[in-house]
Amino acid sequence: xxxxxxxxxxxxxxxxxxxxxxxxxxxxxxxxxxxxxxxxxxxxxxxxxxxxxxxxxxxxxxxxxxxxxxxxxxxxxxxxxxxxxxxxxxxxxxxxxxxxxxxxxxxxxxxxxxxxxxxxxxxxxxxxxxxxxxxxxxxxxxxxxxxxxxxxxxxxxxxxxxxxxxxxxxxxxxxxxxxxxxxxxxxxxxxxxxxx
Amino acid sequence: xxxxxxxxxxxxxxxxxxxxxxxxxxxxxxxxxxxxxxxxxxxxxxxxxxxxxxxxxxxxxxxxxxxxxxxxxxxxxxxxxxxxxxxxxxxxxxxxxxxxxxxxxxxxxxxxxxxxxxxxxxxxxxxxxxxxxxxxxxxxxxxxxxxxxxxxxxxxxxxxxxxxxxxxxxxxxxxxxxxxxxxxxxxxxxxxxxxxxxxxxxxxxxxxxxxxxxxxxxxxxxxxxxxxxxxxxxxxxxxxxxxxxxxxxxxxxxxxxxxxxxxxxxxxxxxxxxxxxxxxxxxxxxxxxxxxxxxxxxxxxxxxxxxxxxxxxxxxxxxxxxxxxxxxxxxxxxxxxxxxxxxxxxxxxxxxxxxxxxxxxxxxxxxxxxxxxxxxxxxxxxxxxxxxxxxxxxxxxxxxxxxxxxxxxxxxxxxxxxxxxxxxxxxxx
Numbered sequence: 001x002x003x004x005x006x007x008x009x010x011x012x013x014x015x016x017x018x019x020x021x022x023x024x025x026x027x028x029x030x031x032x033x034x035x036x037x038x039x040x041x042x043x044x045x046x047x048x049x050x051x052x053x054x055x056x057x058x059x060x061x062x063x064x065x066x067x068x069x070x071x072x073x074x075x076x077x078x079x080x081x082x083x084x085x086x087x088x089x090x091x092x093x094x095x096x097x098x099x100x101x102x103x104x105x106x107x108x109x110x111x112x113x114x115x116x117x118x119x120x121x122x123x124x125x126x127x128x129x130x131x132x133x134x135x136x137x138x139x140x141x142x143x144x145x146x147x148x149x150x151x152x153x154x155x156x157x158x159x160x161x162x163x164x165x166x167x168x169x170x171x172x173x174x175x176x177x178x179x180x181x182x183x184x185x186x187x188x189x190x191x192x193x194x195x196x
Numbered sequence: 197x198x199x200x201x202x203x204x205x206x207x208x209x210x211x212x213x214x215x216x217x218x219x220x221x222x223x224x225x226x227x228x229x230x231x232x233x234x235x236x237x238x239x240x241x242x243x244x245x246x247x248x249x250x251x252x253x254x255x256x257x258x259x260x261x262x263x264x265x266x267x268x269x270x271x272x273x274x275x276x277x278x279x280x281x282x283x284x285x286x287x288x289x290x291x292x293x294x295x296x297x298x299x300x301x302x303x304x305x306x307x308x309x310x311x312x313x314x315x316x317x318x319x320x321x322x323x324x325x326x327x328x329x330x331x332x333x334x335x336x337x338x339x340x341x342x343x344x345x346x347x348x349x350x351x352x353x354x355x356x357x358x359x360x361x362x363x364x365x366x367x368x369x370x371x372x373x374x375x376x377x378x379x380x381x382x383x384x385x386x387x388x389x390x391x392x393x394x395x396x397x398x399x400x401x402x403x404x405x406x407x408x409x410x411x412x413x414x415x416x417x418x419x420x421x422x423x424x425x426x427x428x429x430x431x432x433x434x435x436x437x438x439x440x441x442x443x444x445x446x447x448x449x450x451x452x453x454x455x456x457x458x459x460x461x462x463x464x465x466x467x468x469x470x471x472x473x474x475x476x477x478x479x480x481x482x483x484x485x486x487x488x489x490x491x492x493x494x495x496x497x498x499x500x501x502x503x504x505x506x507x508x509x510x511x512x513x514x515x516x517x518x519x520x521x522x523x524x525x526x527x528x529x530x531x532x533x534x535x536x537x538x539x540x541x542x543x544x545x546x547x548x549x550x551x552x553x554x555x556x557x558x559x560x561x562x563x564x565x566x567x568x569x570x571x572x573x574x575x576x577x578x579x580x581x582x583x584x585x586x587x588x589x590x591x592x593x594x595x596x597x598x599x600x601x602x603x604x605x606x607x608x609x610x611x612x613x614x615x616x617x618x619x620x621x622x623x624x625x
Contacts, residue, residue, distance in 0.1 A: 031291070038288055124277070131281035138289035141435070146291070 021159055025166055028150040032169050035143035039172060042135040043082050043096065049132060050075045050103065053125050057106055060116035064109055071106055074099040093173050096136070103129065140172050147171055208353060211418045215360045215411055219243050222367045222407045225400040229374060247363040254359055255313065262311050267455065268299035268321045276300065279327065282336050283320050286343045289433040296320045296346060305452040306330070309465045310342040311351055318346040325452065330443055337430055337440030338447075341466055344429025350422045357415050364411040371404035419488040424522060427495055428510035431502060437510075441499040448492040467492060494518070572601050 054068055078095040107126065110117045147169050154163045220240045227239020273280040280298055287295045296310070296318035306326035312318030320342045322335075330338065345351065375397070431437035447467050454469035468489045494517065502513040514522040561571060561582075570583040572592075576599035583592060583601075592601045 035291060038291070042288070127277060127281065131278075131285060134281075134285045135288050138285050138433070142289055142291045 018162065022162055025153060025159055025163060028146075028153050029166055031146040032143070032150045035139065035146040036169075036172075039136065039139040039143055040082065042132060042139050043078070043092075046096075046099070046103075046129075046132045046136065047075055047079050047082070049125065049129055050099070053103070053106060053129065056119065056121050056125060057109070057116065060113050060119065060122075061109060064106075067102070067106060067109065071099070071102040074102045090170060090173075100133065144171050208418060208421070211414050212353070212357055212360070215357060215364070215414050216244075216247075218407050218411050218414075219247055219360055219364050219367070221403055222364055222371065225403040225407075226367060226371050226374075228396055229371065229400050243363065243367055246367065247360055250363055251356065251359045254355055263299055263319065263321065266301055266309075266321065267303070268301045268319075271298055271300045276327075278332065279322065279335070282332065282339050283343075286336065286340045286433055289340070290343045290347045290429070292316075292318070292343065292347065296343070300324060300327070301455075303455045304328075305454040305469065306447045306450055307454065307465050307467065307469055308338050308342055310345040312346055313352045313355065315346050315349065318343075318351075320346075325450070326447070329446055329450065333434075333436065333439035334443035334446065336434050337436070337443045338466055340433040341426045341430035341440060343433065344426035345422070347429060348422065348425055350426065353422065354419065357418055361408075361411050361415045365408045368404040368408045371400065375401055375404070416488055420490045423489050423495070424498075424510075424514065427499060428507050428514075428522075431499060431505050431510055432507050435505040437499040437502045437505055441496045444492050444496050444499075465489075574599055574601060 050071060054071060057064065058068060074095070078092065078099045081092040081095050084092075107129065110122065116122055148171075150166075151168065153159050154166050154168070220243060223239040223241070223243025224236040225239070227235035227237065227242070229235075231238060271279070276298065279300075283298050284295050293316045296312065297320070299319055299321040301321060301323045303323040304325040306323055306329050308320070308322040308326055310318060310320055320339060322338070326338065327335070427440065430440045434440070444467065468487065498510065498513045498517045501516055502509045511522045514520075564571065564582055572581050572583055573579070574581060574594035574597060577594060577597040579594055579596045581592065581594055581601060593599065594601055
C-alpha cells in the first residue's frame with residue numbers, strides 16, 4: 001500500500017471516529033434537554049393543581065387564609081421562575097421546595113377539618129398531588145442521571161476534544177432532604193404508609 | 197449506571213447467536229440426511245428461512261393479539277387513576293419516550309406483564325388480583341419491573357429467541373420423524389460405503405435429539421438473566437427495592453392458578469403464572485435450569501441485601517447472594533445510588549387510601565363499566581345496582597328496596613346485582 005493511500009485511510013478512519021464521538025455528545029445533550037422538559041411538564045402540572053387544592057380547602061377551612069395566601073404566593077413565584085428554563089434551575093429548585101412544603105402544610109390541615117378530609121374532591125386531589133410529587137422526584141432523578149452521563153462524557157478524553165460547543169448543565173436540586181427532617185407535616189407523614 | 201445493561205446486551209446477543217448456530221446445525225443435519233454431502237448448506241439456508249418466516253409472522257401479528265389472548269382490556273385513567281399514575285411515574289423515572297398503555301385482566305391470580313416490541317409502543321398489563329392485594333409501593337415496584345423489561349427491549353429479544361427455540365424444536369422433530377420412518381431410504385439414496393454414512397446418520401441423530409434441549413437451556417438462561425435485570429431496573433427506578441421485594445413475596449404466596457397462560461407471553465410475567473388447573477399447593481418445582489424465572493426467594497434475597505438502589509448496588513448484591521457476577525469483571529460497578537435518593541418519597545399512598553375490599557370493588561366496577569354495564573345508585577336506599585347492557589331502555593326497580601330506578605331503566609332485575617345484598621350475582625363471563 002502506498003504511503004499517500006495509507007494516510008488517506010487513517011484520515012478517513014479518524015473522521016468517521018470523530019463523527020461517532022460528536023453524535024454521541026449530541027445524543028447525550030438531547031437526553032438532558034428531554035429530561036428537563038419532563039420536569040417542566042410535571043412542575044406545570046403541580047402549578048395547575050394548586051389553585052384547585054386552594055379552592056377545595058377554602059370551601060371547608062376559611063380560617064386558614066394566611067396559609068392559603070402563602071401557597072398562592074409560592075406558586076406564582078415558582079411559575080415565574082419556571083418560565084426561565086434550565087438557566088434558573090438553582091433558584092427554581094428553592095422556589096419549588098417552598099411550594100412543596102406549603103402544599104404539604106395545606107394537606108396537613110385537613111386533619112383538623114373532618115368534612116374536608118372526607119370530601120371526594122379532596123381525596124382525588126390528594127392522589128393527584130401525591131402522584132405529582134412522585135413524578136417531579138422521578139423526573140428530577142432522570143434529569144440528574146442524564147446530566148451526570150452528559151458531564152462525564154463531556155469532560156473525559158477523547159470526547160472533550162470536541163466538546164467545545166457543548167455547554168455544561170446544572171444539577172437540579174431541591175433542599176428537601178433537610179426539609180423532610182423538620183417537624184412539619186409532610187406528604188410522607190400524612191400517608192400513614194398502608195403496609196409495613 | 198447503564199454500562200451494566202450494555203454489557204448484558206452483548207451477552208444476550210451471544211446467547212441468541214448460540215441459538216442461531218444450533219438452528220444452523222440442525223438445518224445442516226437435516227440437509228445431510230436428505231440430500232447427502234451437498235445438502236448441508238441448503239439445509240442451513242432452509243432452517244434460517246423457517247426461522248425468518250416464523251419471526252415475521254410473530255412480529256407482524258403484533259402485541260394486540262398477545263393482549264387479546266391474555267384477555268386484557270385497556271382501561272381509562274378515570275377508572276383506574278392510581279394505576280395510571282403509577283405507570284406514568286415509572287415511565288418518567290425510566291425516561292421512556294411515551295407513557296405505556298395500561299391494560300387490566302380480570303383474574304384473581306396476581307400477576308403482571310409487559311408487551312411492546314418497541315419502547316414507544318409498550319403496554320403494561322396487571323390482573324385485578326394484583327391490584328387487590330398490593331399497596332401503592334408494591335404496585336410501583338411491579339410496574340417498575342415491567343417498565344424495566346420495556347426499557348431493556350426484552351419483549352423483542354424474547355420473541356426473537358422464542359421463535360428460534362420453536363424453529364429448532366420444529367426442525368428437530370421433522371428430523372427425528374424422518375430418521376424413524378425413512379432411515380433406510382435416506383441411507384440407501386446416498387449410496388456408497390456404509391461406514392461413513394452410518395457415522396453421518398448417527399451424528400445427525402445426536403444433533404436432532406440434543407439440539408432442542410440445548411436451545412431450551414439457552415433460552416431459559418437468557419430469560420432468567422433478563423428477569424434479574426428487570427428487577428435491578430425496578431429497584432433503580434423506584435429507589436425502593438423493598439417495594440418490589442414485598443410484592444414478589446405477596447405474589448408468590450398466593451397459589452391461585454391463572455385463568456389462561458400463553459407460552460409466548462409467559463417469560464414476560466413478573467412471576468411464572470401457574471397453569472390453569474394446577475394444584476393449589478403443588479410441592480414439586482421445576483429444576484432451576486428449566487425455568488424461565490429465577491426462584492422468587494432468591495430474587496427477594498438479592499433485593500433485600502442491596503446497599504443502595506442503583507444498578508451497581510444490585511450487581512453487588514447479586515454477587516453476594518449468588519456467588520457469581522451479573523456483569524463481566526471489566527465493568528467495575530460505578531458509584532451506587534443511595535436508596536430513596538433524595539426526595540423520592542416511596543410513593544406515598546394518600547391518607548384514607550382505599551383498603552383491599554374497596555380496591556377490589558372499584559376494579560370490578562370499572563371493568564363492568566368498560567363492558568357496557570350501567571351502575572345506578574338507588575335514590576331511596578343508596579344501593580348501587582349494576583345493570584347489564586340488555587336492560588337498556590326498560591324499567592328497573594332496585595333489588596333491595598324495590599324503588600324505581602332513574603334513567604328509564606327497569607324490568608324484573610333478576611340479572612342486576614345489588615351492592616348491599618348478601619350474595620351479589622356474578623357478572624363475569
